[in-house]
Amino acid sequence: EKYNVAIAGATGAVGETFLQILEERNFPINELRLLASARSVGKTIKFKGEDYKVQELTHDSFKGIDIALFSAGASRSLEFAPSAVKAGALVIDNSSAFRMEKDIPLVVPEVNAAAAFDNNGIIANPNCTTIIMVVALKPLHDYGKIKRVVVSSYQSSSGAGAQAMEELLAQTRAWAKGEPIKVEKFQHQLLFNVIPHIDKFTENGYTKEEMKMFNETRKIMGDDTIKVTATCVRVPVISAHSEAVTIETEKKITAEKARELLSKAPGVQVLDNPEKNEYPMPLFVAGKDDCYVGRIREDITCDNGLTFWVVGDQLRKGAALNAIQIAELFIK
Template sequence: EKYVVAVVGATGAVGNEMIAVIEERDFPVERLRLFASERSEGVKLNFKGEEIAVETLKEDSFQDIDIALFSAGAERSKIWAPIAAKSGCVVIDNSSQWRMDPEVPLVVPEVNPHDLKWHKGIIANPNCSTIQMVVALKPIHDVAKIKRVVVTTFQAVSGTGKKAMDELLQQTVDLLNFREIKIEVYPHQIAFNVLPHIDKFLENGYTKEEMKMVNETKKIMGDPTIRVTATTVRVPVFRGHSESVNIETEKKITAKEVRELLSKAPGVVVMDNPEKNEYPLPIYASGRDEVFVGRIREDESIENGINMWIVSDNLRKGAALNAVQIAEELIKMVK
């Protein structure tokens, strides 16, 4: 069977990647429809050697669409996802709009595919930094029960979107040419800098990105008792989020056991040979599908603790790939 699939936000950083992933994985597409803002009306994008014109959204756009992958921002998802779902289309939404809604499953196929069973037309794709972390945490949690996670992230600018990628490139070029730089996307210069600030600040002093990691992790892992604390940081990298993750478990687990567990875990590649200077790096994870884990060590400051370094392509596993994997799981379920 083949499906009519839509990508909403097709001209964006994630949307582009969604089109590429659908093509690469040979998702059974009968017809692909592409949507973006009026600014992009008439723009043509390539899919399997065919030029597809970008459309704008209308009330009846979703009538004949089976699956819609949304990545056009939370505001658009808030308005359009319910309209799409009402027309009988299944929405896989990459924005933060529906993630914590108790009526909406939040899914990472390697972790909680069973939650797809109770969807009511909208399924949420988690935040990129959360996805790559839970893929590595789940196998450990199943064996040793994770009590607490302390995470610090090093996130690429593509997480913010296309404009931010252009800004990092332009600032770098301008600085190297001794020209004045423009600061538009972030509150500060991002080239040759590090910003301990992703998304808006909240009343508790944390950022929204930090609280996404706390709340989404509990929901995806199906365990509200896991305590998570996060510091999220933007770094001048184009693609690939890195994370320093410290976990405390109920049961003792050794670094060797974690390495063995993760080597067998779906979607994970262990890259941990310090003697050869081998550890995960964003430049190697970029364009790849897997979650790379290295620097696996026991935390010697506590009884049962592990430190590790997790890297993955935020546009792939962190967004587009995870969304397409959800669609693949869905069609497996109806077969």
């Protein structure tokens, strides 16, 4: 069977990755409809060697569509996803619009694939930083039950979209030419800097990105007792998010046991050879599908503590790949 697939936000950073991954995985596509803003109408995008014209995203864009992949921002999802559902499409939404809605599943296939089938037409794709963390947490939680997570993220510029990624490149070129450095997409210059501020600040002092890690982790893992304290930081990296994670578990997990559990976990690769200076880094992980874990060690400051480092390509596993893996749960 082949499916009619629409991509809302086809010209964006995630949209481009959707196309790459659909092609790589040879997703069974009958018709492909590429949607973006009026600004992009008339642009052509190549898929499997053929040119596709970008169309404007409207309420009428979804006639005959089976699967609609959304990544055009939360307000576009809120506005247009219901129209896609009405037209009979299954919506997989990459934005934060629906993630915490009670009757909308929030899915990472390695963690809670079954939840996807209990949907009313929309399935939410979690935040990229959360996805990358939970694929590593899942096998550890199943074994030792996680009580608390302390995480600091090192998020790349492309997490904020194609134009934000371009801003870091433009700042680099401007610096090299001795020209003034322009700041538009981020709050501050990102080149030669790190910015401890992703998404808006909330009343409790955490940012929305940090609260997504708290709330989404509980929903995906199906355990409202897990506590997550996150500090989310933008770093001058092009692609792939890194995270330093410390967990406290009910049952002790030794470093050796963690290595064994993580080596067997789907979607995870262990790369942990400190004697050879081998650990995951964004330059190595960008473009890869799996999340890579290294620097696994027992926390010397608490009894059942474990510390590790995880890196994932946030445009792939953190966004487009996860969404397509959700779609693959439904194809025959």
